[in-house]
Amino acid sequence: MFRLLLPALLFATTPAAFAADMLPADPVLRTLMEGDAALAGGNAAQLMDTAQVLKALGATPAEGQDDLAALWTQEAQTRGVTRSTLAFRGRALGPAYRRGSLVAGGSFTMRQLFLAGQRAQISIAPAGGAGGAGLSIRVQGADGATLCAKAVGGPQADCAWLPVFTERYDIVIENGGSAPAGFYLIVR
Incomplete structure (x- = not known):
């Protein structure tokens, strides 16, 4: 019985492990891509979490770019998510x-x-x-x-x-x- 379950378990976890390997190693890049995926998938709770992570990482938009953390927070709130934002004091010059x-x-x-x-x-x-x-x-x-x-x-x-x-x-x-x-x- 165990011999039959082990290959099935390994097969079931392989796509998730593969998907994680396809994301960038940089935490800010990874967060930006996860935010886009949450927005595209309509997952408002994940979108709020991702916005909070982006803020916590201290990342700010380059000049002339939209503040994605603020936009994602607004979108999540529009979709009914009411969690408060994280209290975080980051570096003066983050990424x-x-x-x-x-x-x-x-x-x-x-x-x-x-x-x-x-x-x-x-x-x-x-x-x-x-x-x-x-x-x-x-x-x-x-x-x-x-x-x-x-x-x-x-x-x-x-x-x-x-x-x-x-x-x-x-x-x-x-x-x-x-x-x-x-x-x-x-x-x-």
Whole structure:
């Protein structure tokens, strides 16, 4: 009897384990994707929880972007969820996130100031379940030298370095694919 149940149990847990492996390792990227899934699935309680986690992580929207934690909280409350928000005092400069999309062959460039002697990290993940086919990230210093260039071949791609001088860096996201691609970008 036990021999029959063990393979069935392993088979039943494999899809969930596989789905977890498909999410990015970065907690902010993972939370953004879980929030989108909760919104798309109409799960208001999960949407509220995800909004609270995003706030607790200290992530804020990049300039000109919507505050997803506030939007998700409002949507969850509209759907009847009345839990109070978490009391949390985070870092003054937490990670900033951006959600965007690129047409086939399109590119997006932003300049970001990073401080000398403080670890800089940029993470990107495909959004909307469209996959990252064709997405890539490139970071260039003020002198035009490329510090990092990676394709988004999995659930997430990261570029990290320790700036020697305080200066602005160009972050370039490109879609070399034949279809539009959505993405999440986290800048720390």
